[in-house]
Amino acid sequence: MPKKRIYLDYAATTPVDKRVMKAMTPYFSEKFGNPSSVHIFGQEASKAVEKAREKIAVFFNCSPTEIIFTSGATESNNLAIKGAVKKFYTEPKNKGIKPRLITDSIEHSCVLNTCRSLEKEGLAEVVYIAPNKEGIIQIKDIAAAINENTLLVSIMYVNNEIGTIQPIATIGKFLEKENANRKRKILFHTDATQAVNYLDCDVEKLGVDLLSLSGHKIYGPKGVGALYVKKGTLLTRIQDGGEQERKMRAGTHNVPAIVGLGKALELVMKEKSKIAIKTEKLRDYLIARVLKEIPQSYLNGSAKKRIPNNANFRFDNVEGEGLLLSLDLEGIAVSTGSACASRSLEPSHVLLALGLKHEQAHGSLRLTLGKTTTRKEIDLVVNKLKVIIERLRKISGDVLKSFQ
Amino acid sequence: MPKKRIYLDYAATTPVDKRVMKAMTPYFSEKFGNPSSVHIFGQEASKAVEKAREKIAVFFNCSPTEIIFTSGATESNNLAIKGAVKKFYTEPKNKGIKPRLITDSIEHSCVLNTCRSLEKEGLAEVVYIAPNKEGIIQIKDIAAAINENTLLVSIMYVNNEIGTIQPIATIGKFLEKENANRKRKILFHTDATQAVNYLDCDVEKLGVDLLSLSGHKIYGPKGVGALYVKKGTLLTRIQDGGEQERKMRAGTHNVPAIVGLGKALELVMKEKSKIAIKTEKLRDYLIARVLKEIPQSYLNGSAKKRIPNNANFRFDNVEGEGLLLSLDLEGIAVSTGSACASRSLEPSHVLLALGLKHEQAHGSLRLTLGKTTTRKEIDLVVNKLKVIIERLRKISGDVLKSFQ
Numbered sequence: 001m002p003k004k005r006i007y008l009d010y011a012a013t014t015p016v017d018k019r020v021m022k023a024m025t026p027y028f029s030e031k032f033g034n035p036s037s038v039h040i041f042g043q044e045a046s047k048a049v050e051k052a053r054e055k056i057a058v059f060f061n062c063s064p065t066e067i068i069f070t071s072g073a074t075e076s077n078n079l080a081i082k083g084a085v086k087k088f089y090t091e092p093k094n095k096g097i098k099p100r101l102i103t104d105s106i107e108h109s110c111v112l113n114t115c116r117s118l119e120k121e122g123l124a125e126v127v128y129i130a131p132n133k134e135g136i137i138q139i140k141d142i143a144a145a146i147n148e149n150t151l152l153v154s155i156m157y158v159n160n161e162i163g164t165i166q167p168i169a170t171i172g173k174f175l176e177k178e179n180a181n182r183k184r185k186i187l188f189h190t191d192a193t194q195a196v197n198y199l200d201c202d203v204e205k206l207g208v209d210l211l212s213l214s215g216h217k218i219y220g221p222k223g224v225g226a227l228y229v230k231k232g233t234l235l236t237r238i239q240d241g242g243e244q245e246r247k248m249r250a251g252t253h254n255v256p257a258i259v260g261l262g263k264a265l266e267l268v269m270k271e272k273s274k275i276a277i278k279t280e281k282l283r284d285y286l287i288a289r290v291l292k293e294i295p296q297s298y299l300n301g302s303a304k305k306r307i308p309n310n311a312n313f314r315f316d317n318v319e320g321e322g323l324l325l326s327l328d329l330e331g332i333a334v335s336t337g338s339a340c341a342s343r344s345l346e347p348s349h350v351l352l353a354l355g356l357k358h359e360q361a362h363g364s365l366r367l368t369l370g371k372t373t374t375r376k377e378i379d380l381v382v383n384k385l386k387v388i389i390e391r392l393r394k395i396s397g398d399v400l401k402s403f404q
Numbered sequence: 405m406p407k408k409r410i411y412l413d414y415a416a417t418t419p420v421d422k423r424v425m426k427a428m429t430p431y432f433s434e435k436f437g438n439p440s441s442v443h444i445f446g447q448e449a450s451k452a453v454e455k456a457r458e459k460i461a462v463f464f465n466c467s468p469t470e471i472i473f474t475s476g477a478t479e480s481n482n483l484a485i486k487g488a489v490k491k492f493y494t495e496p497k498n499k500g501i502k503p504r505l506i507t508d509s510i511e512h513s514c515v516l517n518t519c520r521s522l523e524k525e526g527l528a529e530v531v532y533i534a535p536n537k538e539g540i541i542q543i544k545d546i547a548a549a550i551n552e553n554t555l556l557v558s559i560m561y562v563n564n565e566i567g568t569i570q571p572i573a574t575i576g577k578f579l580e581k582e583n584a585n586r587k588r589k590i591l592f593h594t595d596a597t598q599a600v601n602y603l604d605c606d607v608e609k610l611g612v613d614l615l616s617l618s619g620h621k622i623y624g625p626k627g628v629g630a631l632y633v634k635k636g637t638l639l640t641r642i643q644d645g646g647e648q649e650r651k652m653r654a655g656t657h658n659v660p661a662i663v664g665l666g667k668a669l670e671l672v673m674k675e676k677s678k679i680a681i682k683t684e685k686l687r688d689y690l691i692a693r694v695l696k697e698i699p700q701s702y703l704n705g706s707a708k709k710r711i712p713n714n715a716n717f718r719f720d721n722v723e724g725e726g727l728l729l730s731l732d733l734e735g736i737a738v739s740t741g742s743a744c745a746s747r748s749l750e751p752s753h754v755l756l757a758l759g760l761k762h763e764q765a766h767g768s769l770r771l772t773l774g775k776t777t778t779r780k781e782i783d784l785v786v787n788k789l790k791v792i793i794e795r796l797r798k799i800s801g802d803v804l805k806s807f808q
Contacts, residue, residue: 005444005445007445009438009441009443009445012437012438012440012441012446013436013437013438013441013656014436015432015433015434015436016432016433016436017433018433021432021433028419028420028425028625029419029420029421029422029425030419032417032418032419032420033416033417033737034413034416034417034620036416037413037416037417037737037739038728038729038732038739038740039413039728039731039732039736039737039738039739040409040732040735040737041409041411041413041737042416042737071475071476071479071627071655071658072475072655072656072658074643074644074645074646074654074655074656075475075643075655077645078643078644078645086525089525108645109645109646109647109654110644110645110646110654110655113644113645113654114644114645116644117644121490121493214656216438216656221432221658221660222656222657222658222659222660222661223475223627223628223658223661224627238642239478239479239482240478240482240514240517240518240520240521241478241481241482241512241513241514241517241518242478242513242514243513250478250513250514250517251475251476251477251478251479251514252417252476252478252618252620252626253626254475254476254625254626254627255626256625256626257626257627324442324443325442327443328442328443328444331444332443333437333441333443333444333445333446334443335441335442335443336442
């Protein structure tokens with residue numbers, strides 16, 4: 001008989017909420033029009049897209065015209081950064097100048113690799129700020145990195161591996177002050193993919209010009225995301241074609257997924273505070289039990305500035321990979337780092353940036369809770385974890401002894 | 405009581421086939437894993453993605469490793485063309501050389517605007533070949549456009565507005581011969597979005613290196629597409645991030661949509677020949693009735709080299725826009741051109757390229773049939789069309805008289 005499975009990898013992806021699915025369903029086979037079509041089938045689809053856009057605008061406290069639909073957070077981040085750089089080169093006043101981008105070394109690979117691509121192509125100079133030991137970016141480091149050619153600062157709202165919350169609103173205020181005395185305004189972008197479920201995402205309060213989000217991290221569908229683009233912020237589109245999304249993103253609208261994204265955000269808005277409190281409590285219980293009951297276990301990242309659903313542990317003398325596989329055999333799904341890098345054998349760039357050694361990074365495990373996670377599940381996972389870690393440590397001890 | 409609606413705009417988008425929806429459904433909320441995750445939830449999702457990839461490979465007679473999933477045909481076309489150009493610039497032997505792209509003036513806007521972007525950025529020189537009066541690209545024109553810096557030829561398989569079928573296999577053979585005597589191999593790309601439902605898409609027979617397709621034109625979901633990339637063809641990815649799709653396209657896999665794309669192609673493969681015969685018969689009946697019963701009506705494009713489901717008419721002294729809106733009031737959905745450009749007031753660039761005058765292009769109407777279209781629907785549409793055209797011509801005649 002198959003074991004009951006426990007999923008504690010909600011930072012990698014979430015199931016589509018039944019209510020989201022219900023909202024999406026009519027737009028696959030029934031109201032299936034192309035929103036760009038003029039006739040009634042097109043109008044129906046177009047209305048659904050615009051209604052979703054309005055819901056999203058309410059969530060972020062912005063205007064619907066400031067929301068651009070994309071295929072996901074990866075595309076949103078590519079569009080924000082490359083779009084700003086491409087735009088920079090279209091402006092005659094910038095002739096002969098290479099723009100500077102400022103980001104940090106613990107961003108998701110879609111921000112890091114976008115920056116690296118631009119560097120490689122010679123289109124931008126990039127400063128990668130290191131976080132402190134808790135994974136927090138310091139404003140003084142941003143200040144030190146700014147020069148007159150600085151075009152954009154991109155700092156994630158919440159780190160996907162260690163759950164650390166960055167001081168986005170404070171950075172926003174700092175940049176606003178900076179911009180008051182500058183000819184070239186510095187744009188502020190944040191990847192809010194991991195923040196939306198739990199944190200205040202009011203773009204006014206955050207002081208951002210660009211904000212990325214994803215559907216499938218918030219109980220919405222995969223294959224859809226959005227980019228908030230503050231009025232007056234000019235980007236050159238990176239996906240060329242038709243005139244969709246005010247010529248900022250070509251391609252037929254993914255209508256059901258867009259409807260689903262709108263519904264998912266509506267639900268987050270309604271249920272966020274309740275779920276955050278419940279989840280944080282459970283997560284704190286998980287952390288307390290692990291640190292108390294498992295010897296040589298440590299919490300990676302910040303204990304306080306942390307998203308409610310994230311726990312990231314390291315265990316001395318255990319391989320995270322072995323832990324993950326042993327837990328998987330027990331029907332428990334966790335991760336060693338970002339899903340996007342999980343098939344790579346490299347240690348997590350995030351954990352290394354915190355100052356961890358390779359073996360410490362390799363001995364780390366990420367557990368991320370969801371809105372249906374129960375105390376019973378947490379108990380079961382901790383109990384299994386204790387047994388498995390003891391066993392794995394014994395094996396590696398025996399192996400070491402056999403070499404002595 | 406609302407009228408029964410008739411949809412004759414299947415080239416703009418198609419409803420998701422119920423069998424496709426059924427195949428997709430488990431992957432939203434139940435088997436919802438991220439295929440990049442190592443655990444069982446990830447494995448389940450990853451297996452589904454690979455199974456879909458295999459189905460698609462069978463359809464195109466290629467290896468599964470030659471299929472890259474994207475968010476749609478627009479992205480596929482962007483990736484094929486920009487990816488080849490970006491790769492060109494990474495090769496030291498190309499230093500100081502600007503690559504030439506050869507395409508034609510009746511491509512979809514996502515190919516045309518991708519080429520224009522590359523021109524604007526100074527990254528490529530582009531030759532836009534004009535078709536003949538029937539909308540067919542001549543090989544001699546491709547031959548004349550080739551120079552030693554030619555990197556890529558991009559010719560669509562079937563035009564989305566007039567349904568003209570291009571001689572892709574013949575162009576493929578011609579380029580193969582050309583390449584035998586060249587140091588720099590010319591890549592051959594085709595946008596097969598409108599062809600997949602009806603034509604042979606065996607990439608070996610076509611002789612293409614790159615082929616784009618879309619889910620939502622073949623009774624699959626929106627928000628998904630693929631690019632066939634022949635083994636050995638090197639592209640630089642345009643969406644940076646994680647290591648998905650052999651580092652050719654970053655971003656979490658849109659699992660349900662990918663499963664749907666696989667199922668949709670499986671169904672096309674099974675039912676294509678039967679549906680093609682039935683659809684062509686109905687379409688010919690439509691064309692015969694219109695040309696016979698409506699005075700001063702003409703067929704745009706080629707009568708013979710035409711995809712089975714497309715009819716594109718022009719009517720003297722009638723505005724296509726007025727026709728479309730009048731038909732819409734009767735519950736009949738058709739289009740004046742591509743959905744992606746349908747909110748623009750410009751006349752169709754495709755019809756202008758055939759040598760039509762502005763007013764002729766404006767007097768044109770596209771009707772595209774689907775697999776459930778009936779003879780009764782065609783009869784109803786032709787009857788309505790006759791009445792509406794007569795009325796509109798009378799009104800514009802009266803208006804003209806009132807000025808005399």
